Amino acid sequence: MVNQLQGMNVSQERAAKSYNGYVMLLAMLAAIVFFIWTVANGAPPDGASKAAKLMFVGSLLVGIIPFLLIVGGFFMIQPNQTAVITLFGAYSGTERTEGLRWVWPWMMRKKISARAHNVHSEKVKINDLRGNPIEVACNVVWRVRDTAQAAFDVDDYKEFVEIQIEAGLRTVGARHPYDDMNEEDETTLRGSADVVNRELCEELNERLQVAGIVVDEAGLTHLAYAPEIAGAMLRRQQADAVIAARKKVVIGAVGMVEDALQKLSADGVIELDDERRAAMVSNLMVVLCGDREAHPVVNAGTLYQ
Template sequence: MVNQLQGMNVSSERSAKTYNGYIMLLVLAVLAALSVWLISGGIPPEGADKVAKLVFVGMFIGAILGIILLASGFFMIQPNQTAVVTLFGAYSGTERTEGLRWVWPWMMRKKISARAHNVHSEKVKINDLRGNPIEIACNVVWRVRDTAQAAFDVDDYKTFVEIQIEAGLRTVGARHPYDDMSDEDETTLRGSADVVNGELCAELNERLQVAGIVVDEAGLTHLAYAPEIAGAMLRRQQADAVIAARKKVVIGAVGMVEDALAKLRADGIVDLDDERKAAMVSNLMVVLCGDREAQPVVNTGTLYQ
């Protein structure tokens, strides 16, 4: 993003030269009172010459213009709000001081909020690293850091933020698989939320730097397979879960059989040859790994009859 903007003049915020609005309000009140006093005392009498009448009219128009000039320069700054000041199209600075402020009326003021904004993106359909179609959405908390860049380096910074959020979400979502379907321990969208959220935040900060926007927090709020493959992926996950459960049962059963044989041998309860040992192992594995309850069979003879 930075390389693509090398040919553009990058704006930089600086402080604007404005005046305390309360002092200027007092000046306005004094000017209004003085104007009323001068006009009331300077009304020409009947039969006055033309020059006296023109002087009175000039004083009256001047007083009205002065009052209008002062009154039109006031503006209010609320907490976490800024005003970008321009003079005939040229950037003059940004005012961040809270309260009533005053500036020359021919200087334009554009207010920009410096408060935190919360954006919940729409669900977008993308392909993950393995090409599986997925649906993904995120929540982003952002704010304006440089008002000059937000006002002059992009056309509409709010629309710019929304578009870049979707673009960044697509980039990060396509960088990792939805789930880990191999034995490798890799970063996945479903199982590595902290890593993915950190990458998304860094990606958005890089994209929004040109607009003077900083992202404080970003995280996935929706993640699912696309409807056309959701059923197949669910069956695959169920099969993986069954295999994992079976594997755990078999490993546990082998350990239990080993303990049983070792206990019988240590206590001298029975002396088993290889054939009897194999039969016991087979019976114990069937009992421990079977889905149904084992039905006991009473053997009245021996294994050799």
């Protein structure tokens, strides 16, 4: 971001000098009363001298001009709202005081909201770290921190935010794989939501610093494989799930067989040689790991016949 700011005059917010609008409202009412009194009591009679008529016109202007100056300078500031004030194109300051305020009418006022904004981005198609096409979308909560930068350092700060959200989402999405295909302990978009959301928030804050905007919260709201590979990836995930389930079943079955053999030997129920032990282990593993119900076969002879 430092490289992006080189060669550009960076603005910085400062407090504006404005006046209490209610005091100026009383002054405007006083000007109106003076104007009415002048019209009612100061009108020159017919045949009055030219000097008297000029004096009457001057009295009217004394009431009209202050009224016009005062009425054009009122503006209202709501909670969490600001007004950027400029004088003939030069930045004069930002007013954040709530209520009725007043400045000279030739000073321009541009209101900028300091409230939190919520943006839900469109789905963006990108390639993850392994080159797989995926679709992602995010939700971002942002607000204006420096009104001078938002007003003068970018052309349209709201459009700037939307473009940078998409750019930041593409950058963060390309840093990590969608899923951990190799069963390694690495950051993935699907399994490391906290890490990815934190990186996205940091990326957006860095990009939006030039516009005086801070991101309070950012997180992925949509994550899926692109339609062209979604079917193949679903079958892979199903296969991974079956393998993981089989592995767990086999590990459990081995423990159960080991416990059964130790129990039989400890209680002296039966003495098994190596061949019979192998046969029993084989039968128990088939029963415990098989997908179908086991059908025992009664052996009327011995294992040695």
